[in-house]
Amino acid sequence: MPLSEHEQRMLEQIEQALYAEDPKFAHAVRSTNPQVHYKRRIVKAALGFVVGVCALMAGLVVNEGPITIAISVTGFILMVVCCVWALSSWKRMTGVGAEPERGSPRPARAGFMERMEERWRKRTEGE
Numbered sequence: 001m002p003l004s005e006h007e008q009r010m011l012e013q014i015e016q017a018l019y020a021e022d023p024k025f026a027h028a029v030r031s032t033n034p035q036v037h038y039k040r041r042i043v044k045a046a047l048g049f050v051v052g053v054c055a056l057m058a059g060l061v062v063n064e065g066p067i068t069i070a071i072s073v074t075g076f077i078l079m080v081v082c083c084v085w086a087l088s089s090w091k092r093m094t095g096v097g098a099e100p101e102r103g104s105p106r107p108a109r110a111g112f113m114e115r116m117e118e119r120w121r122k123r124t125e126g127e
Helices: 005-021 023-031 034-061 066-094 112-125
Strands: none
Touching: 005 023, 034 066
């Protein structure tokens, strides 16, 4: 919903007051894009995934007893954790799977018993 003229004037006054009071903070807040933060997290997760693949492969190549199993398992766990981290960052960056706004009505899904009771009520009332 667009802002009214009065709200836009008030917002501009607040911005001007913020710039006058603390220009460094105002510039830092205005220039920061939250998507940049999530993109960095995705890149870090990709690098962690590559390190996990390398650890997994190193554990498979080296045959030195139980330490190789530990290296391989650690690499696999690192790969899984990095995938989850990257997917959660991607979801936050794109807004996929976000919850609906508080004001919007969300249809409540009735449980099994409520649906059966509703069907029974309709049958008995002859609807």
